[in-house]
Amino acid sequence: MSSSFELLQQCLKRLPGLGYRSAERLALHLLVEQPGACEELMAVLAQARDSVHACPDCGNLCEGDVCEVCADGSRNRAILCVVETVTDLRAMERAGPYRGLYHVLQGKLSPIHGVGPEQLNLAGLSGRLDQLPVEEVILAVSNDIEGEATCHYIQEEILAGRGLRVSRIGFGLPSGGGIPFADATTLRSALEGRRNCD
Amino acid sequence: MSSSFELLQQCLKRLPGLGYRSAERLALHLLVEQPGACEELMAVLAQARDSVHACPDCGNLCEGDVCEVCADGSRNRAILCVVETVTDLRAMERAGPYRGLYHVLQGKLSPIHGVGPEQLNLAGLSGRLDQLPVEEVILAVSNDIEGEATCHYIQEEILAGRGLRVSRIGFGLPSGGGIPFADATTLRSALEGRRNCD
Numbered sequence: 001m002s003s004s005f006e007l008l009q010q011c012l013k014r015l016p017g018l019g020y021r022s023a024e025r026l027a028l029h030l031l032v033e034q035p036g037a038c039e040e041l042m043a044v045l046a047q048a049r050d051s052v053h054a055c056p057d058c059g060n061l062c063e064g065d066v067c068e069v070c071a072d073g074s075r076n077r078a079i080l081c082v083v084e085t086v087t088d089l090r091a092m093e094r095a096g097p098y099r100g101l102y103h104v105l106q107g108k109l110s111p112i113h114g115v116g117p118e119q120l121n122l123a124g125l126s127g128r129l130d131q132l133p134v135e136e137v138i139l140a141v142s143n144d145i146e147g148e149a150t151c152h153y154i155q156e157e158i159l160a161g162r163g164l165r166v167s168r169i170g171f172g173l174p175s176g177g178g179i180p181f182a183d184a185t186t187l188r189s190a191l192e193g194r195r196n197c198d
Numbered sequence: 199m200s201s202s203f204e205l206l207q208q209c210l211k212r213l214p215g216l217g218y219r220s221a222e223r224l225a226l227h228l229l230v231e232q233p234g235a236c237e238e239l240m241a242v243l244a245q246a247r248d249s250v251h252a253c254p255d256c257g258n259l260c261e262g263d264v265c266e267v268c269a270d271g272s273r274n275r276a277i278l279c280v281v282e283t284v285t286d287l288r289a290m291e292r293a294g295p296y297r298g299l300y301h302v303l304q305g306k307l308s309p310i311h312g313v314g315p316e317q318l319n320l321a322g323l324s325g326r327l328d329q330l331p332v333e334e335v336i337l338a339v340s341n342d343i344e345g346e347a348t349c350h351y352i353q354e355e356i357l358a359g360r361g362l363r364v365s366r367i368g369f370g371l372p373s374g375g376g377i378p379f380a381d382a383t384t385l386r387s388a389l390e391g392r393r394n395c396d
Contacts, residue, residue, distance in 0.1 A: 008246040016227050017220050029214050031250050038247045048206040049236045052229050061203050
């Protein structure tokens with residue numbers, strides 16, 4: 001059809017969660033159906049690109065010196081929750097109850113994808129543990145082999161000898177999920193993570 | 199969280215087919231996970247905005263004087279297919295067999311949404327029928343009350359008295375769709391559109 005249009009559609013199709021049809025729909029919406037939508041998207045993309053960066057302390061998104069969580073004086077600086085991505089951090093924040101600080105790894109150890117400790121945001125973690133009055137570290141890392149390896153590395157190389165309380169978030173049956181729908185790994189985790197009912 | 203980020207997420211969420219989660223995922227991908235993706239998207243958006251416009255003849259997307267379909271000398275200029283949107287035109291082109299020209303209405307008559315004949319790309323249709331050696335008009339407009347009204351208007355106000363063969367595309371059971379899954383309107387259309395088997 002039209003080559004700039006195809007280029008836009010291909011670019012949109014490479015974004016996560018978009019296929020051929022949805023990319024076409026977006027491109028037509030931006031160029032034809034909604035005059036101004038293209039301008040608006042370009043403006044907010046430019047603004048976000050210019051002002052959003054990783055928080056130098058925790059790795060969360062931020063627009064000032066540090067992110068909103070790090071800047072919030074009411075957060076409990078004795079607890080640090082280690083997450084893989086900003087997406088995970090935002091999901092934790094939406095869930096609500098956690099009031100400590102975070103540390104975003106920007107990934108997990110994965111030799112097969114070329115991700116070693118140097119590729120993760122681990123260098124800052126020791127420094128933060130020196131500076132902050134941290135007593136507890138919660139490893140909120142995914143329930144797979146790579147997550148397991150990441151936790152192991154952090155415990156052995158960074159947390160060892162600091163006398164901290166270290167935990168991993170619970171794994172098991174998701175809320176609203178029945179046993180027949182759970183896969184074997186989830187059920188194994190749920191059995192291992194069983195709690196006494198008293 | 200971060201206000202430029204929220205702005206981007208809200209802007210993405212307003213696009214068709216994107217919800218809160220998918221907009222968040224896209225925004226994080228563009229700003230954090232895939233350095234350069236934001237730049238690239240902005241560049242192709244700017245290029246598409248500057249070069250893509252509606253074909254002055256048929257209303258299809260085009261980047262030159264007229265669109266690829268209108269410029270293609272091998273297309274049959276005796277048949278004109280009237281469609282509602284560029285999306286419909288592209289779906290027809292993907293389907294393959296049609297080799298005539300198109301006319302894109304950019305919508306359908308819908309008094310409830312304030313769409314009258316003046317809001318549609320109808321002004322150019324008479325002129326095209328005068329200029330082109332059209333013998334047949336196919337109304338490929340949707341199978342609902344508004345599509346019905348649009349077809350009626352075009353037949354009465356634009357096509358009447360021209361001695362053209364006028365048809366609507368067939369309605370009925372979609373390919374691969376069983377009778378139990380079809381709604382009442384579809385089944386009614388399928389019965390009305392029945393063909394002799396000889």
